[in-house]
Amino acid sequence: MRNLSLTRTLASKAHNCDVILQPAAFSRDISFRTWKSFRETRAVENSVYFVAVNYAGEYYGDTAFVRPWVDENNEPEVLGTEEGFLVKDVKRDALARIRTEFPYYEQLMSEDWPR
Numbered sequence: 001m002r003n004l005s006l007t008r009t010l011a012s013k014a015h016n017c018d019v020i021l022q023p024a025a026f027s028r029d030i031s032f033r034t035w036k037s038f039r040e041t042r043a044v045e046n047s048v049y050f051v052a053v054n055y056a057g058e059y060y061g062d063t064a065f066v067r068p069w070v071d072e073n074n075e076p077e078v079l080g081t082e083e084g085f086l087v088k089d090v091k092r093d094a095l096a097r098i099r100t101e102f103p104y105y106e107q108l109m110s111e112d113w114p115r
Contacts (some may be wrong), residue, residue: 011046019049027059041069047099049090068098087109
């Protein structure tokens with residue numbers, strides 16, 4: 001719950017973050033698959049770019065760049081287990097479009113939204 005609250009706080013109008021960086025040490029254990037869902041959900045529900053950085057190596061990996069909308073045309077870009085890097089553009093016009101077309105962010109930040 002803390003990460004969910006932190007992500008919403010950073011994405012709020014008070015902080016106005018367009019990109020959230022999450023350093024991690026997710027190992028390839030039974031919970032590893034949930035990390036994919038987590039990072040995609042945080043990006044979409046908060047209408048932000050989400051950069052999830054993980055250790056490289058046989059038991060880690062899958063550093064990802066997730067756009068504020070995920071579908072078959074906007075899949076996250078994911079590295080493997082080897083060391084590497086991603087160079088990406090953050091497009092504010094894309095953020096504005098997503099925030100208008102899919103106002104999850106506005107609903108979550110609304111005073112009327114159930115907490």
